[in-house]
Amino acid sequence: MRKTVRLCALAVCALAIGSAPAAFGNNVQAKREGGLLKVTGDNAANQIVIAHQGNNLVITGMNGTTVNGQAFVQFANFIPNAADVRMRGGNDVVTLNNLTIAVDLFIDLGAGADRLRTGALPSSIGVKMTVEGGLGNDVVELAGLVTGEDLYINGHAGRLTATLTGLSIGKAMTIIGDGSNDVISVAQTTTAGATSIESKAGSDQVSLVDFFAYALSITTDLGHDSVHLENVWTLEDLQLNAGAGHDVASLVDVTSGKNITVTMDVGDDTVLGTNVFAEYDAVFEGGDGNDSILDDGIDGGEKKEIKEFEIFL
Ligand SMILES: [Ca+2]
Ligand SMILES: [Ca+2]
Numbered sequence: 001m002r003k004t005v006r007l008c009a010l011a012v013c014a015l016a017i018g019s020a021p022a023a024f025g026n027n028v029q030a031k032r033e034g035g036l037l038k039v040t041g042d043n044a045a046n047q048i049v050i051a052h053q054g055n056n057l058v059i060t061g062m063n064g065t066t067v068n069g070q071a072f073v074q075f076a077n078f079i080p081n082a083a084d085v086r087m088r089g090g091n092d093v094v095t096l097n098n099l100t101i102a103v104d105l106f107i108d109l110g111a112g113a114d115r116l117r118t119g120a121l122p123s124s125i126g127v128k129m130t131v132e133g134g135l136g137n138d139v140v141e142l143a144g145l146v147t148g149e150d151l152y153i154n155g156h157a158g159r160l161t162a163t164l165t166g167l168s169i170g171k172a173m174t175i176i177g178d179g180s181n182d183v184i185s186v187a188q189t190t191t192a193g194a195t196s197i198e199s200k201a202g203s204d205q206v207s208l209v210d211f212f213a214y215a216l217s218i219t220t221d222l223g224h225d226s227v228h229l230e231n232v233w234t235l236e237d238l239q240l241n242a243g244a245g246h247d248v249a250s251l252v253d254v255t256s257g258k259n260i261t262v263t264m265d266v267g268d269d270t271v272l273g274t275n276v277f278a279e280y281d282a283v284f285e286g287g288d289g290n291d292s293i294l295d296d297g298i299d300g301g302e303k304k305e306i307k308e309f310e311i312f313l
């Protein structure tokens with residue numbers, strides 16, 4: 001008899017919890033600690049906009065998300081030195097709009113299929129911006145963003161879809177994918193330091209259009225990768241290593257002030273080169289496999305070398 005009573009009590013308890021989930025989730029905590037802004041999500045799918053409205057920093061919850069239990073929180077006259085944003089689990093959406101951080105911005109999107117985006121107005125980070133995607137298929141869409149020094153994006157496990165447009169990066173830009181099929185697109189962007197893109201294993205798509213960097217290194221590793229460079233200019237070396245797999249690289253209007261090295265590695269690869277010029281050496285290497293190349297104006301000021309290609313288109 002007692003056992004039956006206990007079971008009934010548990011069932012009632014479970015029903016009570018199940019009927020009131022809203023009270024437990026979807027709240028983001030925001031607090032100011034001196035010059036530091038700390039934003040912490042919960043394991044629900046949090047949606048927030050972090051924005052400056054004049055000198056006031058406003059964090060607004062969207063689609064049912066609350067901030068400190070309210071619709072929004074405002075910190076008057078607050079330009080943070082640093083911001084630390086950790087969204088935890090859930091499919092989170094974070095929007096930055098007209099945001100100014102004097103020094104560093106750190107964002108950890110946490111587990112879940114998350115989205116980080118910029119709003120209609122550009123944001124400015126004084127020194128370094130770091131984005132950690134955590135587990136899940138994360139989307140990073142940044143437009144019109146300025147960083148005084150580095151931009152670092154690591155999608156971690158799961159597909160990274162990074163769409164970066166109209167950025168001005170004061171030093172290095174680093175974009176790192178993982179074993180999934182990552183999609184990395186950069187357009188109308190200037191990097192005063194080196195840009196490094198590592199999409200790792202998986203069949204990745206990398207596209208750079210209207211892009212300037214001090215130096216550029218793209219490594220796409222295992223998988224059938226596709227790389228498109230158009231109107232790309234580097235002061236120093238430009239290196240592409242496609243890794244094993246049947247890869248396609250197209251280069252249109254690409255210029256390096258030093259060397260261009262394209263290494264296609266194992267697999268049946270295709271290279272299309274139109275108006276490609278290296279001040280010193282232009283070296284294209286097909287590697288093992290049945291490789292094709294279209295030489296529509298590939299040249300090097302000191303050396304041009306096209307080797308280990310079997311088919312000339
Ligand atoms: Ca969350
Ligand atoms: Ca994630």
Ligand SMILES: [Ca+2]
Nearest residue numbers: 178199201202
């Ligand atoms: Ca990958």
